[in-house]
Amino acid sequence: xxxxxxxxxxxxxxLVKSGDTLGLGGxxxxxxxVAFVKALLQRPNRPTDLTLLCFTAGFESDLLVGAxxxxxxxxxxxxxxxxxxxxxxxxxxxxxxxxxCEETEASLALGFRATMGGVGFMPGFAWLGTDLLRLRPDVxxxxxxxxxxxxxxxxxxxxxxxxxxAVKADRYGNAILNNNLGVDLELxxxxxxxxxxxxxxxxxxxxxxxxxxVRVTAVVHAPGGAAPTxxxxxxxxxxFEVLRYIDACNRHDFVGYLDSFLVSxxx
Amino acid sequence: xxADYSATEMMICVTARIxxxxxxxxxxxxxxxxxxxxxxxxxxxxxxxxxxxxxTGAQLEQLPRAVGEARTFHRAVAASGICDIMETAQRxxxxxxxxxxxxxxxxxxxNSTVIGSYYPPQVRLPGSGGGNDVGSLxxxxxxxxxxxxxxxxxxxxxxxxxxxxxxxxxxxxxGLPRNTGPIQVISTLGKMxxxxxxxxxxxxxxxxPNITIQDIIENTGFELLILGxxxxxxxxxxxxxxxxxxxIDPDRLxx
Numbered sequence: 168x169x170x171x172x173x174x175x176x177x178x179x180x181x182l183v184k185s186g187d188t189l190g191l192g193g194x195x196x197x198x199x200x201v202a203f204v205k206a207l208l209q210r211p212n213r214p215t216d217l218t219l220l221c222f223t224a225g226f227e228s229d230l231l232v233g234a235x236x237x238x239x240x241x242x243x244x245x246x247x248x249x250x251x252x253x254x255x256x257x258x259x260x261x262x263x264x265x266x267x268c269e270e271t272e273a274s275l276a277l278g279f280r281a282t283m284g285g286v287g288f289m290p291g292f293a294w295l296g297t298d299l300l301r302l303r304p305d306v307x308x309x310x311x312x313x314x315x316x317x318x319x320x321x322x323x324x325x326x327x328x329x330x331x332x333a334v335k336a337d338r339y340g341n342a343i344l345n346n347n348l349g350v351d352l353e354l355x356x357x358x359x360x361x362x363x364x365x366x367x368x369x370x371x372x373x374x375x376x377x378x379x380x381v382r383v384t385a386v387v388h389a390p391g392g393a394a395p396t397x398x399x400x401x402x403x404x405x406x407f408e409v410l411r412y413i414d415a416c417n418r419h420d421f422v423g424y425l426d427s428f429l430v431s432x433x434x
Numbered sequence: 435x436x437a438d439y440s441a442t443e444m445m446i447c448v449t450a451r452i453x454x455x456x457x458x459x460x461x462x463x464x465x466x467x468x469x470x471x472x473x474x475x476x477x478x479x480x481x482x483x484x485x486x487x488x489x490t491g492a493q494l495e496q497l498p499r500a501v502g503e504a505r506t507f508h509r510a511v512a513a514s515g516i517c518d519i520m521e522t523a524q525r526x527x528x529x530x531x532x533x534x535x536x537x538x539x540x541x542x543x544x545n546s547t548v549i550g551s552y553y554p555p556q557v558r559l560p561g562s563g564g565g566n567d568v569g570s571l572x573x574x575x576x577x578x579x580x581x582x583x584x585x586x587x588x589x590x591x592x593x594x595x596x597x598x599x600x601x602x603x604x605x606x607x608x609g610l611p612r613n614t615g616p617i618q619v620i621s622t623l624g625k626m627x628x629x630x631x632x633x634x635x636x637x638x639x640x641x642x643p644n645i646t647i648q649d650i651i652e653n654t655g656f657e658l659l660i661l662g663x664x665x666x667x668x669x670x671x672x673x674x675x676x677x678x679x680x681x682i683d684p685d686r687l688x689x
Binding site: 194195196197222223242243244245246248249252253256257260261262263269270271272273275276277279280291292293294295296297298299302308316317318345346347348349350351352353397399400 | 463464486487488489503504506507513514515516517519520521523524543547552553554555556557558559560561562563564565566567570571592593594595596599604605607608609610611687
């Protein structure tokens with residue numbers, strides 16, 4: 168395996184092409200690759216028509232939706248948790264301006280497992296009897312060949328570029344995430360291109376790693392790269408920044424917020 | 435005399451009181467987190483809270499601000515990931531699931547996807563999260579939500595999370611695991627159950643102090659069955675309130 172490249176944020180951001188499925192690691196309001204998203208937004212030729220594959224989508228994804236770069240969202244939750252709805256996603260969805268591929272935690276988890284196992288689907292019991300199957304005609308039911316039970320065949324998931332923010336990474340792409348893993352390991356296994364942004368980059372990690380470097384394409388040094396989301400144990404959620412964002416959107420001033428965010432960063 | 439506590443505090447206390455010791459419970463964000471923390475201190479010291487993002491068996495000494503935050507792993511027995519948690523639920527290892535939603539109907543189905551038609555929606559909500567999966571895969575589910583007519587509706591605009599679907603036998607007919615489903619709804623006005631084994635509709639079991647049966651009927655968008663005596667629940671104890679206000683949520687994020 169070739170060694171991963173050590174790249175700057177702006178060079179790593181060039182690895183995303185228009186039309187790609189972009190997987191953003193971390194979850195809810197922790198360890199989101201916000202610095203990478205900022206670098207994408209700073210590209211003179213911003214990629215468009217992205218499909219966002221987020222287990223849960225939050226602040227980082229809302230910026231991309233607000234900037235008009237996202238065509239389709241594939242997630243089980245899009246919101247800001249205790250802070251409420253994600254304003255730009257909600258506005259786009261209410262206006263019918265964004266395509267939403269409904270998922271749940273089980274459909275995403277089993278879809279990851281299917282891709283990791285190299286099979287087309289993974290069966291499960293979720294979704295039966297609800298409106299989700301009606302909305303997703305691509306998701307089919309099957310009969311268990313052994314018991315005859317009805318199961319839902321959750322399709323394997325595809326991801327072009329995954330970005331994971333780590334506490335520490337090394338020259339070989341190995342990364343430490345702390346123990347709140349979410350689906351970051353799975354994401355690193357299924358994506359074609361894997362970018363690890365890290366608070367600290369060292370020559371070689373000697374402790375136990377959470378992401379093995381073998382599938383990592385690029386390593387980026389990005390201190391503070393998850394803010395305003397949290398990065399345990401280094402920094403907590405910066406709630407005031409999230410509130411500043413929500414206030415700006417409520418005043419219909421997403422553009423003003425984005426300008427200040429791109430110039431000054433998190434205040 | 436007006437009682438010195440809020441409906442939210444009462445809702446948290448009632449939820450904590452029904453949490454079973456030595457059980458595994460899938461804890462969703464918000465009120466269930468506070469209730470689990472209170473239950474661990476007073477009623478169910480061996481409650482094993484399971485958070486969807488991987489924390490299993492955490493001691494909830496401080497209120498997690500998010501379901502994946504470090505506090506959901508504090509002194510936990512395991513830190514895995516979402517795929518493991520989903521498979522654990524599907525194997526039948528999670529006894530109770532504590533859920534919320536924007537709408538609930540008489541069969542305990544929940545909506546957290548859209549208000550109005552799906553496309554275009556009147557209001558887009560954040561989505562299922564783990565809601566569907568908890569309602570499908572845990573043995574018993576308990577919903578915790580505000581009580582008003584906009585939330586307690588005859589039929590959910592969108593069924594995100596299965597309750598008893600259309601009634602007797604519907605879960606099994608759809609292929610969901612047998613002997614599973616909602617058992618309780620804790621609201622800001624009272625405690626509801628389900629007519630399991632018969633109609634599978636929501637029933638009124640108990641009212642909060644200073645709330646009448648009529649109050650509940652007027653705030654419910656469908657006919658609640660009343661099958662037996664409706665008891666009046668005890669208000670929060672001084673100790674419940676002290677722990678809630680001083681130890682669990684001193685910043686008053688939720689209460």
